[in-house]
Amino acid sequence: xxxxxxxxxxxxxxxxxxxxxxxxxxxxxxxxxxxxxxxxxxxxxxxxxxxxxxxxxxxxxxxxxxxxxxxxxxxxxxxxxxxxxxxxxxxxxxxxxxxxxxxxxxxxxxxxxxxxxxxxxxxxxxxxxxxxxxxxxxxxxxxxxxxxxxxxxxxxxxxxxxxxxxxxxxxxxxxxxxxxxxxxxxxxxxxxxxxxxxxxxxxxxxxxxxxxxxxxxxxxxxxxxxxxxxxxxxxxxxxxxxxxxxxxxxxxxxxxxxxxxxxxxxxxxxxxxxxxxxxxxxxxxxxxxxxxxxxxxxxxxxxxxxxxxxxxxxxxxxxxxxxxxxxxxxxxxxxxxxxxxxxxxxxxxxxxxxxxxxxxxxxxxxxxxxxxxxxxxxxxxxxxxxxxxxxxxxxxxxxxxxxxxxxxxxxxxxxxxxxxxxx
DNA sequence: TCTGGGGTCCTAGGACCC
DNA sequence: TCTGGGGTCCTAGGACCC
Numbered sequence: 001x002x003x004x005x006x007x008x009x010x011x012x013x014x015x016x017x018x019x020x021x022x023x024x025x026x027x028x029x030x031x032x033x034x035x036x037x038x039x040x041x042x043x044x045x046x047x048x049x050x051x052x053x054x055x056x057x058x059x060x061x062x063x064x065x066x067x068x069x070x071x072x073x074x075x076x077x078x079x080x081x082x083x084x085x086x087x088x089x090x091x092x093x094x095x096x097x098x099x100x101x102x103x104x105x106x107x108x109x110x111x112x113x114x115x116x117x118x119x120x121x122x123x124x125x126x127x128x129x130x131x132x133x134x135x136x137x138x139x140x141x142x143x144x145x146x147x148x149x150x151x152x153x154x155x156x157x158x159x160x161x162x163x164x165x166x167x168x169x170x171x172x173x174x175x176x177x178x179x180x181x182x183x184x185x186x187x188x189x190x191x192x193x194x195x196x197x198x199x200x201x202x203x204x205x206x207x208x209x210x211x212x213x214x215x216x217x218x219x220x221x222x223x224x225x226x227x228x229x230x231x232x233x234x235x236x237x238x239x240x241x242x243x244x245x246x247x248x249x250x251x252x253x254x255x256x257x258x259x260x261x262x263x264x265x266x267x268x269x270x271x272x273x274x275x276x277x278x279x280x281x282x283x284x285x286x287x288x289x290x291x292x293x294x295x296x297x298x299x300x301x302x303x304x305x306x307x308x309x310x311x312x313x314x315x316x317x318x319x320x321x322x323x324x325x326x327x328x329x330x331x332x333x334x335x336x337x338x339x340x341x342x343x344x345x346x347x348x349x350x351x352x353x354x355x356x357x358x359x360x361x362x363x364x365x366x367x368x369x370x371x372x373x374x375x376x377x378x379x380x381x382x383x384x385x386x387x388x389x390x391x392x393x394x395x396x397x398x399x400x401x402x403x404x405x406x407x408x409x410x411x412x413x414x415x416x417x418x419x420x421x422x423x
Numbered sequence: 424t425c426t427g428g429g430g431t432c433c434t435a436g437g438a439c440c441c
Numbered sequence: 442t443c444t445g446g447g448g449t450c451c452t453a454g455g456a457c458c459c
């Protein structure tokens with residue numbers, strides 16, 4: 001007996017959730033979904049890309065990922081709203097709660113997508129799919145597409161057919177009719193680079209890809225060639241994974257409001273990033289054995305540098321120290337647009353190996369950072385702040401570093417808990 | 424055209440070991 | 442001075458997803 005897999009996909013998730021919020025929680029009268037509108041980042045802070053768009057804005061050729069500026073040029077009347085991640089989190093949880101009424105074999109694929117393993121359910125799959133679709137619309141106010149098939153790949157391809165508020169099947173026998181005529185770039189895991197390679201080979205549709213000799217694809221595209229060839233035939237036996245796998249790494253990165261040319265300022269941004277990364281490590285009881293940084297310069301050229309730590313750590317100070325060393329080794333002096341810290345080689349054994357000559361007293365430092373974590377959890381991220389951030393905030397001519405504190409007031413409590421480690 | 428931020432996996436090359 | 446082959450670890454970079 002074959003499997004039955006659903007893929008649930010929220011239509012224009014960020015935008016729909018904002019639209020519903022404005023209608024039902026703020027009592028607004030305009031439904032953003034009915035006019036050209038989009039969720040986009042703040043241009044002032046150089047975060048200006050389109051994250052989600054309404055259906056009517058499709059007519060203007062607005063695409064997800066393009067700059068807010070481009071979108072505005074295409075449609076001057078475009079209504080832009082800022083992202084609201086806590087709203088998305090709540091909306092996602094409400095959706096998942098409904099889905100759990102149908103099965104507990106759910107894989108949360110992303111904030112707005114899930115796979116359901118419906119194998120063995122007595123009801124007809126399409127009927128259940130329509131019930132889910134209707135319930136989400138009626139109870140939550142936004143719409144979903146449901147893709148129905150026998151594996152995750154086909155279910156996902158199916159949910160991407162016509163939108164919104166639709167159920168589509170893509171059973172294996174339907175592949176030639178429903179999937180093979182599609183442009184090859186629509187296939188899962190055929191991104192920009194693969195698409196270009198395939199076009200160079202004269203492959204424009206999924207059907208043409210399916211007709212290729214897999215050995216040939218392997219020669220051109222390595223193992224990825226085999227993967228997408230299998231996908232073009234609808235082959236996928238990956239299971240619906242209920243338990244989220246342990247995270248392999250923790251990272252934070254940011255586009256600075258303006259290009260950074262001074263090392264001290266770059267290192268201050270790195271401190272801010274080290275704080276959030278290490279707080280997440282501590283919250284998960286994890287330690288990182290590798291620290292890496294990335295720099296994107298004003299020409300948008302990406303570079304990275306990494307190092308192994310002698311001892312895995314979850315301390316802000318140690319991750320920051322490593323990041324600064326890497327920065328000094330990597331930075332060529334070009335103005336910086338984007339900075340990132342990523343950690344890897346994560347261990348979760350809960351013990352700290354002590355070195356012969358510890359630079360910092362781990363236990364003492366760990367307690368201090370833990371105390372700050374607790375305060376921030378209770379009173380908000382801005383409740384505790386390093387003195388260096390306060391000072392730089394008030395330094396004349398640098399008001400733009402503001403965002404690092406999220407706009408704190410000077411009256412708020414500040415604890416400089418690692419004076420000696422501040423730059 | 425002037426591109427955010429969070430991840431995962433794969434590959435190639437160099438260092439090093441036997 | 443020149444020379445093999447196999448294996449592991451580390452790093453850089455690319456590709457993909459949302």
